[in-house]
Amino acid sequence: MGTLPLFPEQASTFAPEVDHLLYFLLTVAVFFTLLIFGAIFYFAVRYRRRSDQELPHVLHGGMALEIVWSVIPFGLTMVMFTWGASVFFRESRPPDDALNINVVGKQWMWKIQHMEGQREINELHIPLGRAVRLTLASEDVIHSFFVPAFRTKQDAVPGRYSTTWFQPTKAGKYHLFCAEYCGNRHSGMIGWIYVMEPQDYQNWLTGGVATGSLAENGEKLFQDLACTNCHKADGKGRCPSLVGLFGKTVQLAGGGTVKADEAYIRESILQPSAKVVAGYQPIMPTFQGLVTEEGVLQLVEYVKSLGPKPGAVPPMEGTTGSTPRNR
Numbered sequence: 437m438g439t440l441p442l443f444p445e446q447a448s449t450f451a452p453e454v455d456h457l458l459y460f461l462l463t464v465a466v467f468f469t470l471l472i473f474g475a476i477f478y479f480a481v482r483y484r485r486r487s488d489q490e491l492p493h494v495l496h497g498g499m500a501l502e503i504v505w506s507v508i509p510f511g512l513t514m515v516m517f518t519w520g521a522s523v524f525f526r527e528s529r530p531p532d533d534a535l536n537i538n539v540v541g542k543q544w545m546w547k548i549q550h551m552e553g554q555r556e557i558n559e560l561h562i563p564l565g566r567a568v569r570l571t572l573a574s575e576d577v578i579h580s581f582f583v584p585a586f587r588t589k590q591d592a593v594p595g596r597y598s599t600t601w602f603q604p605t606k607a608g609k610y611h612l613f614c615a616e617y618c619g620n621r622h623s624g625m626i627g628w629i630y631v632m633e634p635q636d637y638q639n640w641l642t643g644g645v646a647t648g649s650l651a652e653n654g655e656k657l658f659q660d661l662a663c664t665n666c667h668k669a670d671g672k673g674r675c676p677s678l679v680g681l682f683g684k685t686v687q688l689a690g691g692g693t694v695k696a697d698e699a700y701i702r703e704s705i706l707q708p709s710a711k712v713v714a715g716y717q718p719i720m721p722t723f724q725g726l727v728t729e730e731g732v733l734q735l736v737e738y739v740k741s742l743g744p745k746p747g748a749v750p751p752m753e754g755t756t757g758s759t760p761r762n763r
């Protein structure tokens with residue numbers, strides 16, 4: 437069936453799974469549609485009124501029939517539910533060893549950052565056979581990252597991170613679409629996914645202009661924005677040290693805790709007063725409008741790179757911050 441022009445190529449581990457589920461749903465839907473329409477036509481002919489005096493029999497009850505037509509659809513919908521949920525859960529949980537790539541949707545293009553520092557627009561190069569996790573952000577409105585050959589579609593929503601993942605099974609070039617209407621050039625927000633042999637991918641990664649890794653770019657941005665004035669590595673600054681922060685649980689002023697994940701670090705840069713670390717003052721200004729989503733992702737990557745290191749200074753847990761310049 438995969439060769440039918442109705443279906444896009446199957447190029448990820450999810451593709452056959454999603455297709456099998458779809459075939460099942462289609463089969464059930466077609467079977468019952470035919471059954472119902474067949475019964476309608478058959479009964480219309482078989483029980484048509486043959487004379488003006490003819491009156492229909494009135495039937496009362498039919499427990500066996502009631503049970504049959506309740507239990508069979510219930511069973512079928514439960515199969516749909518559990519099967520669909522299991523595919524959905526697998527699509528929702530990237531494996532730990534997945535290759536992380538950042539994607540920012542923007543009217544009207546996809547901007548992509550690889551951890552090693554490579555950037556591309558409307559193109560994504562990935563190695564064959566390796567699980568790839570995308571962290572999606574949006575600079576403006578909702579976009580949706582859709583790769584039909586992978587059977588993957590995930591919204592990029594302004595103000596938050598979303599993730600998706602896939603594992604390509606076939607080298608080649610595949611369509612990338614924006615699947616959420618996002619303005620008058622929505623239809624032009626298209627691109628290509630290049631699935632390369634691992635060796636070719638390595639060559640591609642090392643070729644091109646080296647601009648430093650994402651974490652290095654984040655560190656540079658961290659210095660340019662003068663974040664270092666407050667966030668001192670030894671924890672003696674006016675803002676918490678970020679060393680060893682990533683993945684930790686942070687105590688907040690006014691009670692409560694939060695896990696220092698990507699979303700928390702992003703929020704702390706853009707809305708610093710939303711979650712203030714216990715023992716610190718809400719003196720950090722917002723960087724909303726001063727840093728692009730790509731920049732925020734670089735900063736997040738930098739904070740990750742400072743991430744928990746065993747034997748380092750005791751973790752100073754905290755929000756991101758900067759010098760309280762008046763902006």
Ligand code: CUA
Binds near residue numbers: 580614
């Ligand atoms: Cu972006 Cu439609």
